[in-house]
Amino acid sequence: MTKANSSNAPGGEAIIDVSGLSVDIAVPAGALHAVNDVSFSVGPAETLSLVGESGCGKTITSLAIMRLLPRAAKLTANHIRFDGQDLSRLNEREMTRLRGNRMGMIFQDPMTSLNPVYRIGDQLEEVYMRHRGASRKEARERAVFLLEKVGIINPGQRLTQYPHQLSGGLRQRMMIAMMLMCEPKLLIADEPTTALDVTVQVQILQLLRSLQKEFRMALILITHNLGVVARMADKVAIMYAGRVVEQGSVEDVFDRPTHPYTRGLLHCIPRHGLTAGHDRLGSIPGIVPSLVGNISGCSFRNRCSFVHDACGTGDVPLRPVSDVHDYRCLLSPEKLGETQQGVAAQ
Amino acid sequence: MNQVSVNTEQPVLEVHNLTRVFEIGRSWLKEGKPLRAVDGVSLTVKRGEVLAIVGESGCGKTTLSRLMLGLQQPSTGDIRVLGEPLVGVDRKAFARRVQPVFQDPYSSLNPRKTIGEIVGDPLIIHNIGTPAERLARVEAVMEQVGLPRRFIHSYPSQMSGGQRQRVAIARALVMKPEVLICDEPTSALDVSVQAQILNLLQDLRQELNLTYIFISHDLSVVEYMADYVAVMYLGRFVEIGPAKRVLSEPKHPYTQALLDSILTPDPHKGLPNLNLGAGFPDPLNPPAGCRFHPRCVKAMPVCATVMPKLFHIEDTDVECHLYDGVKA
Numbered sequence: 001m002t003k004a005n006s007s008n009a010p011g012g013e014a015i016i017d018v019s020g021l022s023v024d025i026a027v028p029a030g031a032l033h034a035v036n037d038v039s040f041s042v043g044p045a046e047t048l049s050l051v052g053e054s055g056c057g058k059t060i061t062s063l064a065i066m067r068l069l070p071r072a073a074k075l076t077a078n079h080i081r082f083d084g085q086d087l088s089r090l091n092e093r094e095m096t097r098l099r100g101n102r103m104g105m106i107f108q109d110p111m112t113s114l115n116p117v118y119r120i121g122d123q124l125e126e127v128y129m130r131h132r133g134a135s136r137k138e139a140r141e142r143a144v145f146l147l148e149k150v151g152i153i154n155p156g157q158r159l160t161q162y163p164h165q166l167s168g169g170l171r172q173r174m175m176i177a178m179m180l181m182c183e184p185k186l187l188i189a190d191e192p193t194t195a196l197d198v199t200v201q202v203q204i205l206q207l208l209r210s211l212q213k214e215f216r217m218a219l220i221l222i223t224h225n226l227g228v229v230a231r232m233a234d235k236v237a238i239m240y241a242g243r244v245v246e247q248g249s250v251e252d253v254f255d256r257p258t259h260p261y262t263r264g265l266l267h268c269i270p271r272h273g274l275t276a277g278h279d280r281l282g283s284i285p286g287i288v289p290s291l292v293g294n295i296s297g298c299s300f301r302n303r304c305s306f307v308h309d310a311c312g313t314g315d316v317p318l319r320p321v322s323d324v325h326d327y328r329c330l331l332s333p334e335k336l337g338e339t340q341q342g343v344a345a346q
Numbered sequence: 347m348n349q350v351s352v353n354t355e356q357p358v359l360e361v362h363n364l365t366r367v368f369e370i371g372r373s374w375l376k377e378g379k380p381l382r383a384v385d386g387v388s389l390t391v392k393r394g395e396v397l398a399i400v401g402e403s404g405c406g407k408t409t410l411s412r413l414m415l416g417l418q419q420p421s422t423g424d425i426r427v428l429g430e431p432l433v434g435v436d437r438k439a440f441a442r443r444v445q446p447v448f449q450d451p452y453s454s455l456n457p458r459k460t461i462g463e464i465v466g467d468p469l470i471i472h473n474i475g476t477p478a479e480r481l482a483r484v485e486a487v488m489e490q491v492g493l494p495r496r497f498i499h500s501y502p503s504q505m506s507g508g509q510r511q512r513v514a515i516a517r518a519l520v521m522k523p524e525v526l527i528c529d530e531p532t533s534a535l536d537v538s539v540q541a542q543i544l545n546l547l548q549d550l551r552q553e554l555n556l557t558y559i560f561i562s563h564d565l566s567v568v569e570y571m572a573d574y575v576a577v578m579y580l581g582r583f584v585e586i587g588p589a590k591r592v593l594s595e596p597k598h599p600y601t602q603a604l605l606d607s608i609l610t611p612d613p614h615k616g617l618p619n620l621n622l623g624a625g626f627p628d629p630l631n632p633p634a635g636c637r638f639h640p641r642c643v644k645a646m647p648v649c650a651t652v653m654p655k656l657f658h659i660e661d662t663d664v665e666c667h668l669y670d671g672v673k674a
Contacts, residue, residue: 053536054507168403197402198563198607199622206617224536227609231617250613268541269611270570280548281541281570287506 014041015185015218016065020078023057023064027072032292034060034073036242040235042186042218047209049221049233049250051265055288057242058222062188065220066105067095083185101131104179108191110171114163120174121159127181139181146177150207169200176207183215190222205232226269230254238262241288241299244318248325258327258336260304298329306331356429358524358557359391359414359444364423366409370630379630383409384420385581391525391574396551396558398572398589400565400604404629406581407561411529414559416440427524438472445518449530451510455502461488462498465516472521483520490553491516492546508539512546519550529561544570565608569593577601580629580637587662597664599642636667644668 023035035057042048050058063069065080067087080087083102087095099105107113115123124146125139134142140159147155150173163171172192179187189208193201209232212219221232229236230250237247238261246259257263267282286303289295298304301311310330318326321333329336364387372378383406391397399407412418414425416437425432427443448454455464466484469475475483485495491512502510511531518526528547532540544567550556560571568575569589576586577598585598596602603622623641627633633640639649649667657669 053538198565199402199603199620202607202609202617202620209617225609226537226611230611230613231609231615233613254611254613265537266611268537270541270544270566271610272566272569272608279570280545283541283545284538 014043015082016220017041017079017081018065018077019080020076021061021064021080022076023060023069023073024076025070025073027292029292031074033242033295034291035064036295038237038239038244039078040237040244040247042220042235044185044216044218045213046235047212047219047221047233049223049229049236050239051223051226051229051236052239053224053288055241055291056239058239059190061239062105062190062220062222066099066103066188067092068105097131100127100179100184101182102184103186103188104182104184105188105190106172106175106179106192108194110168110175110195111163113175114171116163118162119159120161120163120166124159124174124178124181127178131182142181143177146180147174149180149211150174150177151203152177168196169204172196172200172204173207176204176211180211180215184217186218186220187212188220188222191224192221193228194223194225201228208232226254226265238265241295242291243299243328244326245300245329246325246327247318248321252322252325256321256325256333258321258325258333259300259329260306260336261300262327263336264303306336355392357390357426358393358395358428359389359559360426360429361387361389361414362424362426363388364410364413364425365421366406366413366418367421381629382581382632383629384413386423387578387581387583388423389576389583389586391557391559393524393557394551394555395574396560396572397574397576398560398562398568399576399578400562400568401578402563405578406629407578408529410578411446411527411559411561414525415444415446415527441468442472442521443523444525444527445521445523447511447514447518447526447528447531450534451507451514452502452534454514455510457502460499460501461493461505461513464502464513465520468517468521474521484516487516487520490519490550506539507535508542511535511539511543515543515546515550519554525557525559527559527561530563531560532567533562533564540567547571565593565604566610577604580627580632582637582665583663584638584666585662585664587660587664591660591662597659597662597669598638598666599644599668600638603641636665 019039021035021038024031025034038061040048050061052058064075065087069075075088077088121143124143125136128134128139128142143159144155147158152158152173193204196204223229233250236250236253237244240261246253246262257266264282264284270281284303289299289302297312298316301307316328316330318328320326364384366384368381368383369378370381387410389397401407413420416432420433432440462484465487466480469480469483488495493512493516532543535543551558562568572589575589575592576583577600579600585592585601592601596605603620606618606620621643627640635651636649636654639645646667654665654667656663656665657672659669659672
């Protein structure tokens with residue numbers, strides 16, 4: 001199974017195009033810059049992965065697109081273009097019509113995102129009846145059809161069950177089926193497999209991938225698992241402290257990681273061939289800086305081994321490594337690369 | 347049964363034919379159904395060794411760890427630490443020898459106690475030392491796990507996930523136990539923090555000659571940590587042997603499937619094909635014969651009826667009919 005490399009083909013119009021997205025959250029100490037000037041686009045049947053550690057802003061970015069941000073959060077953007085509209089300018093009623101219909105979202109924990117007091121069937125059918133004005137019977141037929149699609153045996157019986165009667169893997173399949181009821185153009189999956197067993201994870205990812213290709217959905221996959229990213233995504237954006245520090249095609253970013261943070265992350269993963277008690281994992285010393293107040297300079301500088309005076313002042317722009325690969329660092333890829341070999345040799 | 351080591355030194359931890367049966371749905375009207383969460387498990391760990399237990403959720407690995415911690419009593423079988431039986435011994439004596447590190451450092455630390463109190467509490471409970479000696483011990487152990495002394499008056503809410511997990515490790519070490527049982531110690535942490543904690547556990551193991559039981563579902567973490575691996579399925583060890591061998595030449599089809607499910611960060615590979623049935627069987631009605639046969643690609647007619655015997659091949663023990671007729 002190889003990955004279809006369907007990055008923005010000429011003529012392939014992006015389904016979602018985000019430009020200059022920022023989210024500030026009001027906290028007692030001032031404004032917390034949770035997301036800072038994030039831009040990306042995703043085409044039909046294409047997967048973009050937002051990667052980073054807790055607090056890097058990846059979930060806030062997706063909530064901003066869905067316009068599900070908490071009240072204290074303030075969204076600004078040049079535009080969030082989706083389906084011919086600018087999501088940043090729609091009101092709540094217009095957004096309600098889109099959510100669950102043209103765009104869907106899957107969360108990490110399927111137990112908390114399904115309503116425990118309604119039968120699975122009611123929850124699936126409601127989406128279709130509400131957005132499409134379908135009858136209960138049509139909705140039931142659609143639900144049965146989709147449960148078969150997501151690999152559930154005996155769908156008629158499953159629809160009469162409650163969420164607590166299902167295993168985690170089954171619940172996540174139900175969530176996926178629910179999101180597909182109205183054939184959305186965009187699916188956002190926030191850590192969809194983190195709560196699942198490794199074997200179930202692979203099965204759910206396979207399912208997401210094949211359904212995505214079939215329905216030509218744009219998929220935004222949010223995860224901290226670099227293995228999942230490498231195997232699933234076409235494009236990747238590495239986020240750190242609310243900013244994209246590196247983005248590009250998944251091959252470019254994983255084969256030629258350029259930003260010191262990306263390289264640090266890849267070094268941290270235990271990989272095949274390590275010997276217990278002999279090898280050591282790489283780690284990134286220090287902690288993520290506070291995002292409250294005015295931020296100037298590179299946000300990674302307090303943990304970076306390449307830090308120098310210029311890192312502390314002014315804005316660090318995204319710079320190209322190649323046509324499809326950008327990074328946010330003042331040093332050239334060559335300069336960063338030299339020492340990379342030094343690190344690897346240690 | 348599963349004698350995996352040839353080392354003649356006395357084992358630190360021995361578990362023999364351990365079983366734990368829960369009764370599900372019992373009321374005064376009807377009898378409960380037995381759920382065999384742990385079903386005839388044996389293991390031996392020598393000082394300084396790390397045994398990893400891997401398996402899917404519901405396979406019994408957490409119940410097994412609770413039995414080894416003395417938090418639950420086994421239905422049958424016994425547990426020995428340095429040759430002394432622990433079943434039936436009082437909880438405190440047990441706790442001095444075997445200590446836990448749990449998965450979630452957010453819920454396993456009391457939010458209303460300071461770090462110094464959390465780490466020092468076991469010493470008070472066990473009546474060890476004077477207050478000054480206790481403080482010295484707490485400070486020493488905090489330094490061992492890389493926590494700055496200033497945290498001694500902090501509360502868990504003021505710390506990051508990685509720092510909290512260091513506190514949990516310090517609390518486990520303060521009693522100088524023989525065995526640490528680490529139940530998914532890093533799965534709630536970010537990758538860069540996970541690396542720090544795994545490195546710390548490796549360092550402590552070497553410094554203090556500690557013995558770990560390391561429970562995890564992440565096989566790449568297991569490869570980094572463990573000397574021996576036990577693969578658990580529906581309450582039984584289906585394969586147990588040296589980590590190097592089990593992870594490079596898996597013998598049981600289930601071990602193979604687990605290994606196939608590792609997603610290495612290689613963008614040139616797609617998703618693996620697992621060749622594994624989707625359903626995890628109901629532990630209340632385990633399949634007859636080999637418990638894994640409904641999901642197994644190599645299942646044969648005999649697998650559906652006869653429980654496989656344990657085969658000892660090279661230095662690995664495996665329960666699978668594929669090895670019927672192979673000389674042990």
